[in-house]
Structures are given as C-alpha cells and as structure tokens.
Amino acid sequence: MDLQEAKYKFIQEWGVLGSSWGINRAMAQIHALLMLAPESKTTDEVMEELKISRGNANMNMRALIDWGLVFKEYKPGERKEYFYAEKDLWNVMKQIAKERRKREIVPIRDVLAEVSEAELGNTAEGKEFKKVTKDIDAIISKFDGFIDIAAKSDQNWFLKVLSKLIK
Amino acid sequence: MDLQEAKYKFIQEWGVLGSSWGINRAMAQIHALLMLAPESKTTDEVMEELKISRGNANMNMRALIDWGLVFKEYKPGERKEYFYAEKDLWNVMKQIAKERRKREIVPIRDVLAEVSEAELGNTAEGKEFKKVTKDIDAIISKFDGFIDIAAKSDQNWFLKVLSKLIK
DNA sequence: TTATAGTTTCAAAACTTTTTGAAAGTAAAA
DNA sequence: TTTTACTTTCAAAAAGTTTTGAAACTATAA
Numbered sequence: 120m121d122l123q124e125a126k127y128k129f130i131q132e133w134g135v136l137g138s139s140w141g142i143n144r145a146m147a148q149i150h151a152l153l154m155l156a157p158e159s160k161t162t163d164e165v166m167e168e169l170k171i172s173r174g175n176a177n178m179n180m181r182a183l184i185d186w187g188l189v190f191k192e193y194k195p196g197e198r199k200e201y202f203y204a205e206k207d208l209w210n211v212m213k214q215i216a217k218e219r220r221k222r223e224i225v226p227i228r229d230v231l232a233e234v235s236e237a238e239l240g241n242t243a244e245g246k247e248f249k250k251v252t253k254d255i256d257a258i259i260s261k262f263d264g265f266i267d268i269a270a271k272s273d274q275n276w277f278l279k280v281l282s283k284l285i286k
Numbered sequence: 287m288d289l290q291e292a293k294y295k296f297i298q299e300w301g302v303l304g305s306s307w308g309i310n311r312a313m314a315q316i317h318a319l320l321m322l323a324p325e326s327k328t329t330d331e332v333m334e335e336l337k338i339s340r341g342n343a344n345m346n347m348r349a350l351i352d353w354g355l356v357f358k359e360y361k362p363g364e365r366k367e368y369f370y371a372e373k374d375l376w377n378v379m380k381q382i383a384k385e386r387r388k389r390e391i392v393p394i395r396d397v398l399a400e401v402s403e404a405e406l407g408n409t410a411e412g413k414e415f416k417k418v419t420k421d422i423d424a425i426i427s428k429f430d431g432f433i434d435i436a437a438k439s440d441q442n443w444f445l446k447v448l449s450k451l452i453k
Numbered sequence: 454t455t456a457t458a459g460t461t462t463c464a465a466a467a468c469t470t471t472t473t474g475a476a477a478g479t480a481a482a483a
Numbered sequence: 484t485t486t487t488a489c490t491t492t493c494a495a496a497a498a499g500t501t502t503t504g505a506a507a508c509t510a511t512a513a
Contacts, residue, residue, distance in 0.1 A: 120404035122412050129419060132397040139390055141306040143501065157414040162460080172503045177461065198458060198511070206418060208425050223306055230299040237287035245289050247324040251373060252296060258375050261448045268451060280451060281428045284435060310471065329490080339473045344491065365481065365488060 126155055130169075145171055146179040150188055153204035159192050161199045187214045209274035216266050224263050231256045293322055297336075312338055313346040317355055320371035326359050328366045354381045376441035383433050391430050398423045 120128075130151040137147025148169055153160060160168075166176045180202055183189035188211060192201040205211050231252055239245035269277060287295075297318040304314025315336055320327060327335075333343045347369055350356035355378060359368040372378050398419055406412035436444060 120401065122404065122406045122409070122415060125401040125404040125406065126411075126415060128397055129401055129415075132394055136390055136394055139308040139386075141308060145501075154418050155411075155415050157410040173460085174462075174504065175502050178502090181461090200460080206421075208421050212425070219306075223303055227299055227303055230295055234287065234292040234296055237289065237292040239289045239292065242289070243324040244322075248289060248293060248296075248322050251321050254373075254375055258379070261445060265448055265451060278428065281432055284432060284447060312471075340490085341474065341492075342472050345472090348491090367490080 129155070143179070145169070145175050146182055149176065149179050150183055150204055153183075153189060153202060154206055156203070159201035159203035161201055163199075165202070186218050207274070209277065213270050217270055220263065220266050224259060224266070228256070228259060228263065231259070296322065310346070312336070312342050313349055316343065316346050317350055317371055320350075320356060320369060321373055323370070326368035326370035328368055330366075332369070353385055374441070376444065380437050384437055387430065387433050391426060391433070395423070395426060395430065398426070 130148050133151035134144040134148040137150075138144055149165055152165060152168060162173065162176050162180070165171075165180070166173055169176070180189060183204075184191065187205070189202055189204050192203060194201055205214065234248075234252055235256070239248055297315050300318035301311040301315040304317075305311055316332055319332060319335060329340065329343050329347065332338075332347070333340055336343075347356060350371075351358065354372070356369055356371050359370060361368055372381065401415075401419055402423070406415055
C-alpha cells in the first residue's frame, strides 16, 4: 500500500465514522484531509482531492470552522484563502465535546429540569416517570461535569486518568 | 404540566438526542416510552401512543432487542407479545458502548492497523500521515481500553471514578 | 472605473433513510 | 381442519439530508 492508497482509506473511514456521529460525510472527509496535510489547502485543492463541488466544500469548511476544528489562513501576496485543521486530537476531542455538550446535553437537561417540576400525581406511571427521569438526570449531570473538567484539562491529565483506570 | 405532557416532552427530546447519535427517531422514542412505562407494552400500545405504523413499530422494536435494550415477555394465557426496556441507565449505556465499539471503534482501528503497514516514503506528506495516524491510534486505543473496563464494571465503580475526577 | 479572482448562497436534483401498509407468514384456538 | 389473532416482511412512498452548480456577491488589481 502506498501513501495515496493509505490516505484514501483513512479519509473514507473517517467519513464513515463521522456519519454515525451525526457529522456528514463531506465534513468528516475534509477534516481528515486537512489533518493529514502538512500544509494548509485551498478550496480548489479540497474540491479536487475529494471530488466534491465548490458549494459543498465551502459549506462544510465553514461548518468545520464553526466547530472550531478548522482555521483560515491568508498567505502574503495571495488572494486565495487557505485552510488548515487542528491536529492535536486531544484538542479536537475537547472541541467536539464542547459543541456536543451545547447541542445535546444542555437541551436534554433543560427538558429534565422542566419535567421535574411537573405535577405527576401518584399513579404507578407518575412514580415510574419520576424515578426514571431522576436516574437519567443523575448520570447525565455526572457526565456533564466530567466534560467540563476534561475541557479545562490537558491531554496528560486525561491520559494519566485513563491509564490509572485501565491498569 | 401534567404527566402526559411531561412524558410527551421527554419522549420527543429522547428522539432528538437519538438522531444526533445515529439512532433513528422512532427507535429512540420507543425506547423512551418503554423506559417510562411501569408495565410492559404491546406493539399496538406502542403504535397508538407514538402514532407510528405497525411495520415501523415492529422493525424498531426488533432493532432495540438486537441492541440488548428491550426484551420480549409472554404473559400466561395471552397470545400477544409484551415488550419492556432495560431501565438501569448504566446498563443502557454499557450496552450502547459495546455496540458502538463493535460498529465504530473496531473498524477504524482496523484501518489504522492496515495503513500503519503502508510504505509511506519519506516525504513531508508521508511523515505527517504517520504522525497523525499514530496519534489517533494512541488515543483511540486508550478509549477502547476504557470502554472495555467500564463494560465489566458496575455503576458504583463508574460513579466513584467520575466523582473522584470531578471533585 | 472596470475587470478579474476569488467566496458565498441557495434552489433544484440526487441520494439516503425512514415509514407505511398491505400481503405473507405463523401458531394457537375452535 | 379452518379460523382467528397475532407477527413479520418488504416494495413503494414519504421525508429528510446532502450535493451540485450557476448566479450573486465581495474585494483586490489594473
């Protein structure tokens, strides 16, 4: 296997992985391509290498910038915009965790807080509802706290923690 | 807010959450409905409460059984099948982690192992590729190990670990 | 100012996923 | 055996998502 083939394989698989995480294929593939690139790339290079349209490339690059995973760069004397990716996977994961927290954990916790105020009555159904939602809230809030701490920590802390757990 | 409203809200939000985790809306909603139910439910009850078709209900219930999140039950003297959900969120999470590990972590690790064998040459691109993929593999394998341990542990262990980290 | 080189937008097309519902299948009851 | 009560399947329809490409926009250069 040569570099081109390996690169292609990795980009494809990163795209598949993205899809099952609610990130669209093009977005994940652009991210993979930029992570692997030693230099920043232009929209045209991305279009060419991934065989996607200008609109698609532009939209998804903007989404990646929005997620804080890709950055723009201007080169002196050049009119084109260049793009490069955050390569430190720890930073990538922190960024993703932060975004997903905002998009997923916050809304479900809001709903859990709302329903915890509801007048549920004393039926079996009401009791079960209270019990299940309280349980869920307990675990989700622990997770939430964990993400909060992790997002403020550096990779060494995290790796140390994981190693300790695993050993 | 009364029970019906609270229940409806929670089910809706669980559906939304599911979608961003690659689990389809109906599947997540059925799961929510069954988690909240003090008693097991029939296909007809699920169809009625969620306003979905028989085929949809049947397919997604089978998928949930496949994921190990829902179980069938036969009541004596009854011909209908009853369904109930795993309610302990810790078990739910372990089950989901196991499934996703199989579907996502294993394939990406396979690809990483494959490309690590590639003849990449000594170009900047080759070196960058090696560096980035090695980094990714290091973090993913730590995660993988963590999931493995977590899946064998009970909720108390996990909560204790999290608490220690967070405090 | 006008031309040029680039970026952004968005409606329509292509594609993917989910849902429906009716028909086929299964097994207990009559 | 036939009927009845249920479950399963799956092709087609609906819904949702992504992608395209051309037109509109922006900003620099001539």
